[in-house]
Amino acid sequence: MPLKGLKVRIYPNKKQKLFIQCNFGYTRFVWNQMLAMLIERHKNNPDAPFLNAYALNNLLPALKKEYPWLKEAESTSLQITNHDLVEAFKKFFKQKHGFPKFKSKKFLKQSYQCKCVNQNIRQAATNSIQLPKLGMLRFRSGKPIPGTVKSVTIRKTFTGNYDAVLLVEDENQVFTKTGNTIGLDFGVSDLLIGSDEQKIPSIRFDKKLSKKLHHWEKRLARRRLQAQKAIAWDRHNHVLQPRQLANFKNVQKAKLMVAKVHEKIAHQRQNYLHQITTKLVKNYDRIVIEDLKTKNMMRNHKLARAIANQAWREIRRMLTYKCAWYGKEFVVVNPYKTSQICSNCGHDDGKHGLGVREWTCPQCTTHHDRDVNAAKNILTLGLGQALVKEL
Template sequence: MTLKGLKVRIYPNKKQKLFVQCNFGCTRFVWNQMLGMMIERHKNNLDAPFLNAFALNNLLPALKKEYPWLKEAESTSLQNTNHDLVEAFKKFFNQKHGFPKFKSKKQFKQSYQSKCVNQNIKQAALHYLKLPKLGVLRFRSGKPIPETIKSVTIRKTFTDHYFAVLLVEDESQVFRKTNACIGLDFGVSDLLIGSDEQKIPRVRFDKRQSQKMHDWQKRLARRRLQAQKEMAWDRHNKVLQPRKLSDFKNVQKAQLMVAKIHEKIANQRQNYLHQITTKLVKSDDLIVIEDLKAKNMMRNHKLARAIANQAWGEIRRMLTYKCAWYGKKLVRVNPYKTSQICSHCGHDDGKHELAVREWSCPQCETHHDRDFNAAKNILTLGLGQALVKEL
């Protein structure tokens, strides 16, 4: 049995939407209160021991007495907030992330997590799901939901779409062995280049929506500028009256349309990457990829947009968990000199400029395509690493 995340679209009614919004506020309030308390505690006593999640959970009853409206929130979601805060501090201490920050209600992503206790999370009917304090609500999923559910994360997007991410126990599914292996080189003009001399093309979903995006962004800019002029002046009563951007419906409509276009681009890209990675995991037993530092590469402003649209980090993440799920092997190698070493004889021909797409080895006279040669070298390095691990 393996743990998997299953994302389903849920359709709450008005009362359920109100509760979800209130629970977002409660978890955000607990996060900020606990974070502020830990900061003050450290300032007052530098030798004070670090509080774990259990100690923070013991403070919740007192916090609920001080703020009675916290009792309306789902209790396990507040405990998970304390756990997430402790994990954020641990990552800071290990120098993997920055110092935990206070949360704002204006943040783009809003979510909370609830644990499954006494079957309070289960599939009530064919297309209905029972969630803690929300009750029964309709959902849509492309896959059947397993019986064992560990937890659920409720998320809301800026476009007012609600999702439930279920952590479930599922049987390990292993794809049949093909005894095939492939090395993958990440590219800019092409998404992936394989050692079998096959190229997976890139699709610029952002360019397909560029004109529509440009039109709505211009409308949003004009409407926001006009709203800012009218925010402090009520033309009907001819008096000064402070207003907010949320009071202007045309501004809200333009913001929503821009967000919908961004969401569509992200969904299209995500679907395309899922199709590619699943096909690779099915067809190959060993997949070797290069361990690129995309953050450093994006410092090149001429290629930054193209590199960001390739989503190399997302491809690596998908291949990592899919190989673990389906019994395949993924190896990451250092891409140092993979494009300048001859894959036939191993001769180092020196650094080539990006404009040089083909070259011939001066030692063995083999003509190379730059990307295919790099993919073959990546596969060779990966096979060596896999053999060393087995030994």
């Protein structure tokens, strides 16, 4: 049975919040201790074999004897921390990812993961969920939690909210076949342009909340400057314990409000993309999109902000897993010259500037909308790729 992720908002009480915060520290401490041990071990004996997660888990009892407060931690979360550390080293050795880093409590994103053992993670009531060592918590979700839960990740956002990301076993729901196929071209003024000439508009959520964001960013900058002057005054007058930026409540309040506005923009954009991608997967059996190199396009500083707001990569990610879930076909093609070639006769009209939104083919005199023509060419390439796979 396939595994799916289900994120729910949880509402812990003061005691539960304290345990969550402590468990963040426990897992962070174990990560740092194991990482330091592995580094020191390699320095002392470079030829020694690398320890796996099982070997690191065998060191946990000794670590708990040395630091008795570690016994209060959720035990499976420490084991998963060791597993994640080993996986980080594997990525470093095999895929040439960055070397694993020590974790800091100042890092904004805090989380820990624990396994489901003997049904210690389950939905107890309509709006209550039981989590390991936390007991019952109120939660809010758009759908009921399936019976089989494999693990849960507890996260705290910078705005002070708590989420539980559940890894569940859930059967894939297959949408009915429609026999429709569509090619999609990404745009800026329009988010998606289909080969059937439908256009899905872009919504600039960042512009809708720009006044509120500017209001709090301006106050944050001013309050931070005033706080820095106060800190400098303390140091100039040789105060024994000069104030830190975290001691200024007005600075922290403005910082929190800026984070809340950014979080709201992200949630609005995410919800809009979910609605679009689900509708596309329901209505079309085969979806073809272009493989854009967004990093290269972001070099245009006049369009960089608008392109980043479109979240094209997120659309591609959503379509990838939703097509797999619901039994639809998803194809990605190279967009080379898709906006230059006539979709009717195949004539290459050469490169057009970004200001040219419509053009007429000199060979067959077909008048094209630039984006619709590109979407039709993308669909043709996708059908060709699908035919090759079938053969």
